[in-house]
Amino acid sequence: MDLVRLERAVIGYRTPLLPPLDLAVRSGTTLGVLGPNGAGKTTLLKSMLGLLPLLSGKRVLPLGRSPRVGYVPQRDRLDQSWPLSVLDVVLMGRTHLLGPLRRFRARDKKRACEALEEIGVGELAQKPLYTLSGGQHQRVLIARAIAAEPELLVLDEPTSAMDPAAERVLLELVERLKRAHALSVVLVTHQLTAVAGFATEVALVDRARGLFEIGPAREMIDPQRLGHLYGREVRVAQVDGQTAVVIGPATNNDPPHASAASEKVRRR
Amino acid sequence: MNAFADFWAGSELWREPLLAGVLAAALLSYLGVFVVLRRMVFVSAALSEISGVGVATAFYVGAVAGIDPHSHGALPILLEPVWFSLLFACAAAALFSLRPGHRKLAAETIVGLGYIVASALVLAILNSPRIAQEAHAVGDILFGNAVTVPRTQIYALAAAGAVAVIAHGLFFKELLFVSYDPETATVQGVGVLRYEVLLNFIIAVVISVATRAVGALPVFAFTVVPAAAALMVTENIRATMPLSIAFGIISAAVGYYISWIEQLPTGATMVVVASIFLLPGLVRLAKRSTV
Numbered sequence: 001m002d003l004v005r006l007e008r009a010v011i012g013y014r015t016p017l018l019p020p021l022d023l024a025v026r027s028g029t030t031l032g033v034l035g036p037n038g039a040g041k042t043t044l045l046k047s048m049l050g051l052l053p054l055l056s057g058k059r060v061l062p063l064g065r066s067p068r069v070g071y072v073p074q075r076d077r078l079d080q081s082w083p084l085s086v087l088d089v090v091l092m093g094r095t096h097l098l099g100p101l102r103r104f105r106a107r108d109k110k111r112a113c114e115a116l117e118e119i120g121v122g123e124l125a126q127k128p129l130y131t132l133s134g135g136q137h138q139r140v141l142i143a144r145a146i147a148a149e150p151e152l153l154v155l156d157e158p159t160s161a162m163d164p165a166a167e168r169v170l171l172e173l174v175e176r177l178k179r180a181h182a183l184s185v186v187l188v189t190h191q192l193t194a195v196a197g198f199a200t201e202v203a204l205v206d207r208a209r210g211l212f213e214i215g216p217a218r219e220m221i222d223p224q225r226l227g228h229l230y231g232r233e234v235r236v237a238q239v240d241g242q243t244a245v246v247i248g249p250a251t252n253n254d255p256p257h258a259s260a261a262s263e264k265v266r267r268r
Numbered sequence: 269m270n271a272f273a274d275f276w277a278g279s280e281l282w283r284e285p286l287l288a289g290v291l292a293a294a295l296l297s298y299l300g301v302f303v304v305l306r307r308m309v310f311v312s313a314a315l316s317e318i319s320g321v322g323v324a325t326a327f328y329v330g331a332v333a334g335i336d337p338h339s340h341g342a343l344p345i346l347l348e349p350v351w352f353s354l355l356f357a358c359a360a361a362a363l364f365s366l367r368p369g370h371r372k373l374a375a376e377t378i379v380g381l382g383y384i385v386a387s388a389l390v391l392a393i394l395n396s397p398r399i400a401q402e403a404h405a406v407g408d409i410l411f412g413n414a415v416t417v418p419r420t421q422i423y424a425l426a427a428a429g430a431v432a433v434i435a436h437g438l439f440f441k442e443l444l445f446v447s448y449d450p451e452t453a454t455v456q457g458v459g460v461l462r463y464e465v466l467l468n469f470i471i472a473v474v475i476s477v478a479t480r481a482v483g484a485l486p487v488f489a490f491t492v493v494p495a496a497a498a499l500m501v502t503e504n505i506r507a508t509m510p511l512s513i514a515f516g517i518i519s520a521a522v523g524y525y526i527s528w529i530e531q532l533p534t535g536a537t538m539v540v541v542a543s544i545f546l547l548p549g550l551v552r553l554a555k556r557s558t559v
Binding site: 069071073078085089092096100144154 | 305
């Protein structure tokens with residue numbers, strides 16, 4: 001079952017960013033949206049969520065309504081100096097469930113605390129936001145998304161500025177939440193390692209090359225495709241059952257300024 | 269003690285201006301917490317100036333049409349400066365809610381441009397020979413004097429306050445969410461534009477009414493100083509808001525009293541008293557910086 005589908009969708013603000021694309025977020029899958037900085041990933045995400053109107057094509061909602069979304073924004077876009085407690089922030093995730101004119105009730109607070117416990121930061125509930133480390137703040141934002149009782153969990157660059165160990169821990173947490181809550185996950189990132197071991201489907205995006213490809217992760221995490229995306233030599237290897245990706249020196253083929261004439265759209 | 273007795277004896281004279289000052293300070297200090305946290309301090313300055321353009325325009329239109337805005341009849345009611353002031357301020361608030369921006373100009377620059385153009389317009393209109401005779405009255409309406417305040421302005425302040433309190437009572441969680449994280453609020457289907465317009469309208473109405481009652485400088489100061497002082501010493505928004513309101517009320521009351529006793533300009537004295545509340549936060553900041 002698809003939660004959201006884009007059909008022959010042309011995305012962008014005024015001018016098309018990518019060639020017409022087809023994309024589906026399927027129930028129970030993890031879709032990794034991968035591309036260099038400034039590739040158009042966030043624009044694709046906004047179009048997928050219906051926040052940005054399509055220039056042409058269709059956004060289809062097979063459920064007959066928008067799926068409930070738990071959203072984890074880029075951490076550095078939020079001001080950590082607000083005089084809010086962790087619980088205040090997590091409760092925000094339940095605002096749309098209550099609707100206007102109603103205050104948070106004991107049940108909402110209980111659910112918010114449960115989400116914090118589940119993420120492993122239950123003891124932080126009453127802490128001021130500004131006292132949190134970057135990793136704790138990220139977890140609080142994930143707890144807020146879970147408190148929203150989502151069907152679709154969307155994470156925008158969740159592992160940027162994280163060391164490899166912290167990145168791994170966070171992605172394992174997302175995987176655990178996905179199973180526990182029967183979620184679909186969309187993971188937008190420019191970090192190959194974040195996608196390599198966790199996504200079941202991968203979309204490669206680069207507006208500079210007019211590139212959009214989507215398919216199963218085992219096909220998309222491929223040296224040739226990734227090399228084409230990054231303009232560099234890429235090696236992919238299996239180490240102890242995990243996918244490792246190594247970026248090598250630059251290649252000369254298909255430079256980043258390739259025109260729209262070199263559009264390559266493949267759908268798998 | 270004699271000074272206080274003298275002050276008390278003159279209660280007939282200060283009761284209404286003091287009430288207006290305290291009401292304006294309480295409302296603006298509350299809204300100021302949102303204004304400061306949302307990094308929109310200059311929006312309040314711009315709204316104050318733009319509502320001034322409304323007042324000046326009402327007089328100018330009246331002068332061109334040969335109608336005195338203070339005379340009686342149907343048309344002068346439409347030319348009442350307060351309507352123009354509210355209309356201009358609300359239109360600007362709606363525009364600012366759209367977060368206007370340009371590839372090379374941040375939304376903040378556009379707010380600054382609004383402030384500059386509005387200030388220039390007020391000056392130009394006030395110095396027009398068409399309203400030369402009323403320039404002083406227009407100046408009082410524009411900038412207030414916090415010494416004499418008609419009862420109608422207290423009613424207007426009370427009404428604006430009631431609207432602000434009711435709206436915030438009903439929609440506080442939404443206003444907080446869209447102010448803190450508009451991106452996630454949008455994704456989760458909370459109508460961000462709707463609540464931003466509501467918040468900016470309330471700020472515009474309160475600023476517009478309060479500017480007429482107590483003057484432009486205290487209005488700008490009450491929107492920024494008590495909230496900034498409270499934010500520097502608190503870590504919980506539920507404590508920040510009452511503390512900011514308390515700072516505002518004390519600044520207005522004590523400032524008015526000192527200005528009466530020492531015969532100082534009322535608005536400026538209120539602002540100086542409000543600034544004293546910044547000291548604990550600044551001391552705290554200095555201590556942290558030296559660690």
